[in-house]
Amino acid sequence: MNIMESHGYAGKILQVDLSSGRMELLPTDAFAGRFIGGRGIGAKIHWDHLPPSTPALAPENRLTFSTGPLAGLPRLAASRWVLTGKSPVTVPESFSYANAGGSWGAYLKFAGFDALTITGKSEEPVYLFLHSGKAEIHHAAHLRGRSAIETRQALKAELGKEVRVAAIGPAGENLIPFATVLADEDSSASGGFGAVMGSKNLKAIAVVGDDRPAAADPERLSALAERLLHLRKGTYDPYVPAIPGRTRRRACWGCIAGCTREVYRAESGEEGKFFCQSANTYRRPAMKYFGRWNEVIFHANRLCDHYGLDTAVIEPMIEWLERCFEEGILSETGTGLPLSRIGGPEFIEALVRKIALREGFGGLLSRGTLQAAEELGPAAVQALGDLVASRANEVRTYDPRLYTITALLWATEPRRPIQALHEVSLAVMEWVYALKGGKDAFMTGEVFRNMAERFWGSAAAADFTSWDGVALASKRIQDRTCAKESLILCDFLWPVIWVRYGSEHVGDPSLESQALSAVIGKEVSREELEAIGERIFNLQRAILVREGRGRREGDALLDYFHTAPLSSEHLNRKLIVPGPSGEPVSRRGAVLPREAFERLKHEYYGLRGWDPATGLQRRETLARLGIEDLAPKRAIEEESA
Ligand code: SF4
Known part of the structure; x- marks a missing residue:
């Protein structure tokens, strides 16, 4: 086992051009100081390499897999990996990102790389093999057409x-815009990056190695991990x-505490992940169809992973198809789908296969639910309601009509x-x-207010019936998230915003910066880390503006949030939120008033240092964040504004 000299980082980023087969190394140092890793790098x-008009599925698109400086260090729940690139699933196509867990991120670091950035397109299907600081391109014709899980097993x-x-x-091979990338422990990356891999004829990336990263101050890091374990107890x-x-629970690599990440063991002996949204993809229709638990709920999730489809897209699509069938908008003969058996195994098998292979009606569905509904006409759009x-x-989760923040x-x-x-x-779930x-x-109302004051900028943000403090809370959460997804x-x-077993129950916002300081051996304050997060969010904003979104008119929600009364939310069935004194207030029937939303944007742009009229970044804001060199004239406040 090698212990690297640099702390936290492997020190190099691998750049691969699949058109020419050329590989180069970029020094991580050139990026890490200002952008840390992950989403930032x-x-x-x-920003540096992608012309804004590049289509997501063009060979020139660049797909980057990044870890952060904490990846590969145990006990921190810090070995996640992030994909970035032009996404085919956003409308319009734009920069996006995906965040995945499991162990692949740690192993990329062990293979000797902080990140891998891929451009070009191979003429034949290939896979990449990264090991011990080396990289090889291998033929993958034998893997073509195989499922993501079978491919993993075959390469092992x-x-x-x-x-x-x-x-x-x-x-992914068939360029379905909501195709995923699936790794060990069934960790799944969405955002359409499976299609981007497919467009490059890149079937897989295998990583392994012994380059274990070391922290500059292992004792401090160990004490911090102990503290994290204590704070996260229960x-x-x-x-x-x-x-x-x-x-049964199965944590990701290097996770100190675990969460609800579980593995299901089917009667056949097959095992697979079973937690979070993906475990619910087919739960509602299957429970309705069978009237009780049935293993098809697990198999539906598994099928999506095999074919490499995003369950967060498939789940609402199924409910929309069900409504369309019940209302006579779609028929079994017209679609070739067993719509009368939604909830059963025949339906989910047919649906997932037809979409992934673009078979018949699956070709229309493969464009996305909203796009398919618009193609079918007003009744189909009406049936969609607020599903997506x-x-x-x-x-639709964490609805803004319910949670204004x-x-x-x-x-x-x-x-x-x-x-x-x-x-x-x-x-809110804890409350x-x-x-x-x-x-x-x-989580009493008082604890909630104290938490909001410490983490979101004001106690006012704890009152979900008011707009006070909402813009500041949104900014603080976004900046912290960008830093978090860069560490990762x-x-x-x-x-750690709240603590179950503690005297005051409010967490410590400086833990992330303490962890980074212990790893890299250089003191980074909480404020400095949040400023880096703000820089990364602004870099993303500049990219989005350059790619044709990210102006005031683009900062929009689907129309129904402003017009249709709220009637359901999966994880908060009673639709209650904390009111002015922390008392429960029902949001049933609420809409997000358009004028209030526009006023909120105005306040938010002011806090961000963006021009309130256009949403474009001001020059002095970019200068304050140390990224004035990044933005061409059109990405920032227009001279005439
Ligand atoms: S087990 Fe859960 S808490 Fe731990 S890293 Fe994985 S997803 Fe995060």
């Missing part, structure tokens, strides 16, 4: 069971195993910003748990 590479048989594999399935106690006797949250067709999070990001949304929703009198519950810390444990 990915965004900077995108070929290269050794220690390798970690990120692969695409048939959906965080997921209220969440019992999904299926007692069938599921954006034109990228992601399932999430309105700007949804509106200013290119995708469902799940890491930022979790900071709000997990806190709901306390209302129900849950065991060891602690898992959002199920970070930030």
